[in-house]
Amino acid sequence: xxxxxxxxxxxxxxxxxxxxxxxxxxxxxxxxxxxxxxxxxxxxxxxxxxxxxxxxxxxxxxxxxxxxxxxxxxxxxxxxxxxxxxxxxxxxxxxxxxxxxxxxxxxxxxxxxxxxxxxxxxxxxxxxxxxxxxxxxxxxxxxxxxxxxxxxxxxxxxxxxxxxxxxxxxxxxxxxxxxxxxxxxxxxxxxxxxxxxxxxxxxxxxxxxxxxxxxxxxxxxxxxxxxxxxxxxxxxxxxxxxxxxxxxxxxxxxxxxxxxxxxxxxxxxxxxxx
Amino acid sequence: xxxxxxxxxxxxxxxxxxxxxxxxxxxxxxxxxxxxxxxxxxxxxxxxxxxxxxxxxxxxxxxxxxxxxxxxxxxxxxxxxxxxxxxxxxxxxxxxxxxxxxxxxxxxxxxxxxxxxxxxxxxxxxxxxxxxxxxxxxxxxxxxxxxxxxxxxxxxxxxxxxxxxxxxxxxxxxxxxxxxxxxxxxxxxxxxxxxxxxxxxxxxxxxxxxxxxxxxxxxxxxxxxxxxxxxxxxxxxxxxxxxxxxxxxxxxxxxxxxxxxxxxxxxxxxxxxxxxxxxxxxxxxxxxxxxxxxxxxxxxxxxxxxxxxxxxxxxxxxxxxxxxxxxxxxxxxxxxxxxxxxxxxxxxxxxxxxxxxxxxxxxxxxxxxxxxxxxxxxxxxxxxxxxxxxxxxxxxxxxxxxxxxxxxxxxxxxxxxxxxxxxxxxxxxxxxxxxxxxxxxxxxxxxxxxxxxxxxxxxxxxxxxxxxxxxxxxxxxxxxxxxxxxxxxxxxxxxxxxxxxxxxxxxxxxxxxxxxxxxxxxxxxxxxxxxxxxxxxxxxxxxxxxxxxxxxxxxxxxxxxxxxxxxxxxxxxxxxxxxxx
Numbered sequence: 001x002x003x004x005x006x007x008x009x010x011x012x013x014x015x016x017x018x019x020x021x022x023x024x025x026x027x028x029x030x031x032x033x034x035x036x037x038x039x040x041x042x043x044x045x046x047x048x049x050x051x052x053x054x055x056x057x058x059x060x061x062x063x064x065x066x067x068x069x070x071x072x073x074x075x076x077x078x079x080x081x082x083x084x085x086x087x088x089x090x091x092x093x094x095x096x097x098x099x100x101x102x103x104x105x106x107x108x109x110x111x112x113x114x115x116x117x118x119x120x121x122x123x124x125x126x127x128x129x130x131x132x133x134x135x136x137x138x139x140x141x142x143x144x145x146x147x148x149x150x151x152x153x154x155x156x157x158x159x160x161x162x163x164x165x166x167x168x169x170x171x172x173x174x175x176x177x178x179x180x181x182x183x184x185x186x187x188x189x190x191x192x193x194x195x196x197x198x199x200x201x202x203x204x205x206x207x208x209x210x211x212x213x214x215x216x217x218x219x220x221x222x223x224x225x226x227x228x229x230x231x232x233x234x235x236x237x238x239x240x241x242x243x244x245x246x247x248x249x250x251x252x253x254x255x256x257x258x259x260x261x262x263x264x265x266x267x268x269x270x271x272x273x274x
Numbered sequence: 275x276x277x278x279x280x281x282x283x284x285x286x287x288x289x290x291x292x293x294x295x296x297x298x299x300x301x302x303x304x305x306x307x308x309x310x311x312x313x314x315x316x317x318x319x320x321x322x323x324x325x326x327x328x329x330x331x332x333x334x335x336x337x338x339x340x341x342x343x344x345x346x347x348x349x350x351x352x353x354x355x356x357x358x359x360x361x362x363x364x365x366x367x368x369x370x371x372x373x374x375x376x377x378x379x380x381x382x383x384x385x386x387x388x389x390x391x392x393x394x395x396x397x398x399x400x401x402x403x404x405x406x407x408x409x410x411x412x413x414x415x416x417x418x419x420x421x422x423x424x425x426x427x428x429x430x431x432x433x434x435x436x437x438x439x440x441x442x443x444x445x446x447x448x449x450x451x452x453x454x455x456x457x458x459x460x461x462x463x464x465x466x467x468x469x470x471x472x473x474x475x476x477x478x479x480x481x482x483x484x485x486x487x488x489x490x491x492x493x494x495x496x497x498x499x500x501x502x503x504x505x506x507x508x509x510x511x512x513x514x515x516x517x518x519x520x521x522x523x524x525x526x527x528x529x530x531x532x533x534x535x536x537x538x539x540x541x542x543x544x545x546x547x548x549x550x551x552x553x554x555x556x557x558x559x560x561x562x563x564x565x566x567x568x569x570x571x572x573x574x575x576x577x578x579x580x581x582x583x584x585x586x587x588x589x590x591x592x593x594x595x596x597x598x599x600x601x602x603x604x605x606x607x608x609x610x611x612x613x614x615x616x617x618x619x620x621x622x623x624x625x626x627x628x629x630x631x632x633x634x635x636x637x638x639x640x641x642x643x644x645x646x647x648x649x650x651x652x653x654x655x656x657x658x659x660x661x662x663x664x665x666x667x668x669x670x671x672x673x674x675x676x677x678x679x680x681x682x683x684x685x686x687x688x689x690x691x692x693x694x695x696x697x698x699x700x701x702x703x704x705x706x707x708x709x710x711x712x713x714x715x716x717x718x719x720x721x722x723x724x725x726x727x728x729x730x731x732x733x734x735x736x737x738x739x740x741x742x743x744x745x746x747x748x749x750x751x752x753x754x755x756x757x758x759x760x761x762x763x764x765x766x767x768x769x770x771x772x773x774x775x776x777x778x779x780x781x782x783x784x785x786x787x788x789x790x791x792x793x794x795x796x797x798x799x800x801x802x803x804x805x806x807x808x809x810x811x812x813x814x815x816x817x818x819x820x821x822x823x824x825x826x827x828x829x830x831x832x833x834x835x836x837x838x839x840x841x842x843x844x845x846x847x848x849x850x851x852x853x854x855x
Contacts, residue, residue, distance in 0.1 A: 004285060004286075004289055007289065008285075008288060008289060008292065011289075011292040011293070011296060012292070015292075015295070015296065015299075015300070016296075016299065016300040016304070017299055017300075018299060018300070018302075018303035018304075018307060034314065036314070037303075037306075037307040037310050037311065038307065038311075039300065039303065039304060039307055056314070059318070097298070097299060097302070097303065098303060240292070240295075241295045241299065242288065242291035242292055242294075242295055243291065244284065244287065244288050244291070245283070245284040245287050245288075247284050248284040248285075248287075248288065249284075252285075257288070
């Protein structure tokens with residue numbers, strides 16, 4: 001069982017999405033740019049892993065035509081501060097692979113996207129998510145007891161794709177006092193495609209007051225019952241590209257299927273109608 | 275159980291789902307994307323190279339556009355250009371090689387330097403270790419020393435405390451001693467006062483006695499004057515005549531009345547009136563002194579005692595100035611040799627021991643003292659008498675001393691003191707091996723056995739005994755008493771053999787000393803009027819009177835053992851050296 005758990009963690013960490021980056025046709029180039037194919041890590045962030053992409057396309061462009069790079073999929077600007085896996089599950093889950101992303105260098109959509117001038121911005125965002133998650137799980141005790149070098153190690157593990165380095169520290173964040181039975185509250189966000197709200201985030205305990213463990217189904221029932229209202233299965237609940245059973249315990253999900261920022265990012269998408 | 279299965283089911287579902295996802299999304303595309311990227315890199319490289327060659331070609335073309343020429347020539351020039359380019363490249367290559375060589379050289383040098391530095395570091399580390407070891411050693415020593423220092427400090431502290439405690443006890447004891455001494459002195463002074471009262475009483479009695487006697491005498495004289503007494507024409511007048519015939523200088527008639535009968539000595543002395551040669555052993559040559567050789571101030575006060583040393587060279591005088599002065603008789607003069615101090619009151623009598631190395635002096639401060647003659651150092655102080663010590667003598671073995679005192683006791687000292695209560699103040703003492711003779715205030719001469727420490731005999735005289743002297747072979751005792759008579763007592767028969775008197779001869783004090791000449795043929799005594807009287811023992815008559823040089827009563831006389839000199843000392847600080855020259 002524990003071996004299974006370890007496997008789950010590895011599979012979650014090393015998940016990849018095949019992506020094809022194509023330069024926007026209206027960009028001014030000196031010659032034609034070939035598309036760039038890349039396997040993107042599900043758990044990382046766009047601006048962190050697309051240096052090669054940028055270099056590839058800069059080869060064919062003049063320096064004065066280059067502004068900040070940004071990405072879009074089928075017209076939707078992709079928010080770099082969402083994990084890549086979440087973006088794929090949310091926007092292109094049931095489309096044919098590889099995932100086609102268009103690369104822009106001009107006309108940055110100020111209203112839709114945040115600027116990402118350098119990697120320390122991504123680090124700050126990443127660390128703030130971890131702290132928020134620990135505030136929900138342990139009242140921030142574990143994260144505050146850690147030293148600065150531990151925080152750094154978490155970021156470096158993510159940046160350099162080092163599973164062991166990252167989990168050496170992250171396992172502390174996954175511990176809980178045995179008498180509690182679980183975290184204080186589960187850090188989760190439910191993302192919806194058809195909604196004006198970016199996501200749903202609420203306080204939810206993993207163990208009910210009478211000791212009964214909450215499941216994914218309990219969470220959805222509580223927080224977004226629309227997702228499981230059984231009208232011929234209209235929605236899919238996707239985490240890391242898979243649909244866990246609704247009876248999966250929420251505590252287990254939080255421990256094993258969280259992203260590196262310690263949040264359970266859950267996508268609720270309309271089921272494909274074949 | 276159902277829950278386990280349930281758990282397994284959802285977990286298994288998740289695991290399977292993840293595996294499938296990876297298959298679809300990752301594995302299918304991984305290889306393709308990898309190969310695609312490689313091709314892309316290669317093509318990029320080709321593009322770069324081709325671009326570079328293209329730019330070179332364009333340069334060449336531009337240069338040749340200005341001069342139109344044949345294709346051939348253009349080809350030639352192109353080839354030339356190519357060759358030049360090749361040369362340039364070769365040069366670049368050689369330069370790069372050279373640079374590489376230089377870099378390699380610098381690398382070697384740096385390596386060498388690094389090795390040196392390593393060696394230095396090692397040696398420094400070794401030194402550091404050495405120093406650290408030394409430091410540890412020194413620290414150990416330091417700790418030890420500090421420990422020792424603490425111990426010493428503690429010991430010192432304890433000693434200081436002990437010292438303080440001892441100081442306190444000492445102070446207390448000193449206080450006690452002072453108090454005791456004060457008490458003692460008070461008691462002594464009280465006792466002295468009482469003693470002096472007693473003495474005064476005795477003196478008064480004696481005076482009364484004397485007066486009574488005188489009165490009686492006068493009465494008898496008066497009675498005798500009334501009646502014509504039958505004069506006894508025998509001895510008196512004869513004696514007178516002989517006396518006046520013999521004497522060379524001043525003479526004075528005997529007193530008309532002499533109470534005590536004179537007995538002629540039987541055997542030892544012949545009836546011939548020779549006086550000069552009676553060799554009785556030691557002394558060779560006794561001469562009756564006729565002239566005063568040297569008159570000198572001996573002391574700052576009364577001179578009480580005088581004695582020649584056994585060797586006849588030294589003379590000791592003692593006086594009321596508390597000193598015993600030593601004089602050397604050199605060519606008819608007395609040269610001062612030294613003074614023996616230590617006595618706290620006037621000296622009453624002096625004696626040398628038989629070797630002449632010790633001097634014993636009795637003093638009014640109730641003590642007798644012994645000095646070594648050579649270095650004048652006080653050797654012994656014999657205290658214990660509770661009155662003035664009037665005489666002290668060595669016993670024949672020089673190891674014991676007997677002293678007689680005003681407190682009516684004789685003390686025998688053997689460096690252990692023995693006190694014998696004599697019953698009366700003792701004025702003078704003489705010793706033989708077994709016997710001590712003491713003359714007392716109560717007119718008695720007491721004979722003491724030394725070992726038994728008790729009186730063997732007593733002899734009564736007519737007046738307070740002031741002086742005793744023995745002749746050389748200890749057969750005769752010379753006594754002088756306050757009734758102004760000088761007697762010779764034969765010790766074997768224990769009876770008075772001879773009596774000497776003279777008209778002017780009066781005892782000046784209770785301690786007026788008379789002396790035998792060394793051969794026992796003369797007797798010398800000083801008188802209260804300052805005259806020195808010398809009697810001839812054989813004849814029993816006054817031999818000479820020397821009265822010119824003393825101005826006050828003579829206290830003591832000593833005859834030198836060689837017989838040549840006589841010294842007399844007087845109340846008035848003077849001493850006179852007499853001889854017959």
